[in-house]
Amino acid sequence: MSGRGALAAAFAAARREDRAAFVPFLMAGDPTLERTGELVGALAGAGADVIELGVPFSDPIADGPVNQAAAERALAAGTRLAGILELVSRIRRRVEAPIVLFSYFNPILRYGPARFAEHASASGVDGLLCVDLPPEEAAAEVLPALRAQRLDPVFLLAPTSTRERVRAVARAGSGFVYYVSRTGVTGERAALPAGLASEVRALRRALDLPVAVGFGLSTPEQVAAVARVADGAVVGSALVRFAAEHAGEPDLLPLFARRAARLAAATRRG
Amino acid sequence: MKWARNRRGWPDRAGRFGGYGGRYVPETLMAPLEELARAYDHARRDRAFKRRLDDLLASYAGRPTPLWPAERLSHEVGGARIVLKREDLLHTGAHKLNNALGQALLTRAMKKDRVVAETGAGQHGVATATAAALLGLEATVYMGTEDMRRQHVNVERMRLLGAEVVGVESGSRTLKDAINEALRDWVTNVRTTHYLLGSVLGPDPFPRMVRDFQRVIGEEARVQLRRRYGRRSPDLAVACVGGGSNAIGLFSAFLGDPHVRLIGVEAGGRGHRPGEHAARFGGGGAAVGVLHGTRTRVLQDAEGQIAATHSVSAGLDYPAVGPEHAALAELGRIEYTSATDREAVAAFHLLAETEGILPALESAHAVAEAVRRARRLSRRALVLVNLSGRGDKDLESVLAYDRARAEAAP
Ligand SMILES: Cc1ncc(COP(=O)(O)O)c(C=O)c1O
Numbered sequence: 200m201s202g203r204g205a206l207a208a209a210f211a212a213a214r215r216e217d218r219a220a221f222v223p224f225l226m227a228g229d230p231t232l233e234r235t236g237e238l239v240g241a242l243a244g245a246g247a248d249v250i251e252l253g254v255p256f257s258d259p260i261a262d263g264p265v266n267q268a269a270a271e272r273a274l275a276a277g278t279r280l281a282g283i284l285e286l287v288s289r290i291r292r293r294v295e296a297p298i299v300l301f302s303y304f305n306p307i308l309r310y311g312p313a314r315f316a317e318h319a320s321a322s323g324v325d326g327l328l329c330v331d332l333p334p335e336e337a338a339a340e341v342l343p344a345l346r347a348q349r350l351d352p353v354f355l356l357a358p359t360s361t362r363e364r365v366r367a368v369a370r371a372g373s374g375f376v377y378y379v380s381r382t383g384v385t386g387e388r389a390a391l392p393a394g395l396a397s398e399v400r401a402l403r404r405a406l407d408l409p410v411a412v413g414f415g416l417s418t419p420e421q422v423a424a425v426a427r428v429a430d431g432a433v434v435g436s437a438l439v440r441f442a443a444e445h446a447g448e449p450d451l452l453p454l455f456a457r458r459a460a461r462l463a464a465a466t467r468r469g
Numbered sequence: 470m471k472w473a474r475n476r477r478g479w480p481d482r483a484g485r486f487g488g489y490g491g492r493y494v495p496e497t498l499m500a501p502l503e504e505l506a507r508a509y510d511h512a513r514r515d516r517a518f519k520r521r522l523d524d525l526l527a528s529y530a531g532r533p534t535p536l537w538p539a540e541r542l543s544h545e546v547g548g549a550r551i552v553l554k555r556e557d558l559l560h561t562g563a564h565k566l567n568n569a570l571g572q573a574l575l576t577r578a579m580k581k582d583r584v585v586a587e588t589g590a591g592q593h594g595v596a597t598a599t600a601a602a603l604l605g606l607e608a609t610v611y612m613g614t615e616d617m618r619r620q621h622v623n624v625e626r627m628r629l630l631g632a633e634v635v636g637v638e639s640g641s642r643t644l645k646d647a648i649n650e651a652l653r654d655w656v657t658n659v660r661t662t663h664y665l666l667g668s669v670l671g672p673d674p675f676p677r678m679v680r681d682f683q684r685v686i687g688e689e690a691r692v693q694l695r696r697r698y699g700r701r702s703p704d705l706a707v708a709c710v711g712g713g714s715n716a717i718g719l720f721s722a723f724l725g726d727p728h729v730r731l732i733g734v735e736a737g738g739r740g741h742r743p744g745e746h747a748a749r750f751g752g753g754g755a756a757v758g759v760l761h762g763t764r765t766r767v768l769q770d771a772e773g774q775i776a777a778t779h780s781v782s783a784g785l786d787y788p789a790v791g792p793e794h795a796a797l798a799e800l801g802r803i804e805y806t807s808a809t810d811r812e813a814v815a816a817f818h819l820l821a822e823t824e825g826i827l828p829a830l831e832s833a834h835a836v837a838e839a840v841r842r843a844r845r846l847s848r849r850a851l852v853l854v855n856l857s858g859r860g861d862k863d864l865e866s867v868l869a870y871d872r873a874r875a876e877a878a879p
Pocket of ligand 1: 563564589590591592593667668669709710711712713714715716783784785829831832857858859
């Protein structure tokens with residue numbers, strides 16, 4: 200284990216309560232960092248176990264239309280990585296749930312991986328997932344930087360991953376592993392893929408790390424189905440879209456919290 | 470020489486050209502890239518594959534393309550002899566078909582039945598649609614709507630060839646955004662679909678595979694120079710650099726010959742300010758970065774967000790450059806310079822009027838630089854220019870450009 204252990208602890212706590220961890224995703228700065236702070240507060244109150252904060256990027260090749268639009272709004276509002284780190288340190292005073300930044304590599308590379316790790320750690324970030332940085336490419340520069348600051352490097356695995364690749368992620372990653380439920384980009388889907396349960400079971404047997412499943416989950420029913428087989432369920436686009444659609448409403452925060460609480464409740468296995 | 474030593478064996482097993490290249494992609498694509506690399510490594514040693522490709526290149530595509538001594542142009546310029554490698558005469562009108570045929574054959578070998586591609590100028594899209602029609606593959610081509618507007622003749626050609634052309638509305642609506650969308654399609658359909666990438670860009674094995682398929686340009690030129698001029702090499706070889714495939718294709722044959730100066734020409738656009746050009750080596754706002762699966766020089770802002778670019782030529786209008794170019798630039802083996810929109814359009818007219826050849830606006834950037842250099846060289850010097858494509862697709866762009874300038878003039 201290389202991080203401070205907050206991610207591992209969050210998954211362990213959920214397991215003790217016989218539920219999967221609820222892992223919501225939001226795009227930082229969509230539509231402003233201030234709003235993101237409020238939404239994260241609502242998520243924490245609604246029972247989020249781990250919070251993923253997206254770092255907006257101009258060319259998000261792994262994202263569907265909802266997260267693309269969210270990144271565009273965040274960038275249009277002038278969101279910068281340094282601002283996101285400041286937001287995390289402010290959130291930290293109120294929110295205990297571990298926070299993972301979900302980014303593309305170029306903003307991190309430009310910031311400087313070592314400098315990023317230092318600042319992220321000081322802000323209270325717990326882990327980093329770079330969608331376009333597989334363990335091979337992370338090895339030289341990013342992994343040592345993260346480890347030196349006790350941040351968890353979180354990696355993706357996918358239905359196309361071979362056994363060798365699962366092993367590479369097992370060696371390089373810590374905190375948890377993010378299993379992409381299907382080949383494709385982020386976004387809501389009507390149904391979960393047929394083979395998901397058996398794929399996740401096989402993965403959990405092969406790994407010592409908790410396995411969270413994401414990409415395509417939006418309803419409490421889907422979260423419940425994932426919770427039966429995985430250690431965590433990630434919901435992204437559905438929450439991003441909900442917050443955007445209700446952005447102008449005075450009761451956005453309670454509405455959003457209620458939506459999140461329903462998803463969180465669906466993680467109970469009993 | 471330093472570069473000669475370093476270059477041997479590039480890229481390494483991790484797909485790296487020195488500090489550039491690699492595979493920066495979502496996990497879903499990692500195993501498919503490993504599979505593609507294996508399939509390609511098998512194909513390039515397979516005699517039957519090579520025979521099949523050589524036959525297509527000769528009997529279908531029209532190789533070898535001629536080497537044309539542009540005497541009237543050279544005379545007009547008054548300096549070195551300018552010689553054109555006529556990739557514009559290749560079937561479909563640009564060098565892009567060399568690579569499209571190679572990868573389409575490979576797609577068949579991998580037992581996939583669909584290809585996706587990006588296109589800027591439309592030439593790679595047309596080449597892909599052509600190769601797909603020939604080999605019975607389904608083809609979807611992504612193209613920014615700004616490029617669809619300025620290269621609409623090629624949009625019609627692709628559709629007539631049976632390809633689906635999907636307009637991309639995001640970002641700057643140009644090549645970068647088309648690649649984003651092609652990658653999203655590929656990551657979704659990777660089990661049945663090959664991404665037929667059109668330049669020496671993207672994750673390994675694309676930069677080396679596309680380079681190898683384009684090597685034929687330089688290999689032929691080398692033989693033709695010897696036959697026609699009794700020379701082993703030119704003094705100068707010049708090519709335009711979008712992603713860098715026609716340039717690498719020509720330069721590969723001369724990299725090992727230290728007497729040949731190699732010059733890559735980028736899009737200087739309207740000026741040096743970020744957003745006004747696509748000069749990854751010379752312009753403002755370039756730094757080492759990661760875009761579309763590879764580590765290379767990328768036009769970006771201080772936050773690592775990818776910059777907007779501008780060029781009159783859609784095929785050069787892209788914020789990153791092939792990783793091998795970034796590495797060769799660092800070693801000083803290739804010099805990079807740029808031609809502005811205005812210089813490229815002027816070179817377009819000059820070549821049309823002196824040689825009866827309408828070059829693609831991309832290629833016109835190389836012609837502009839060749840003319841600039843030839844002027845300063847002796848009559849015995851020989852400047853080899855890769856005329857990467859023909860200009861039929863650009864008539865409207867050139868006319869519109871000339872009209873706008875005439876109106877702006879007092
Ligand atoms: C005629 C022509 N030349 C050059 C290019 C630039 O690509 P590359 O740098 O890969 O040769 C294009 C791309 O569309 C093209 O159509």
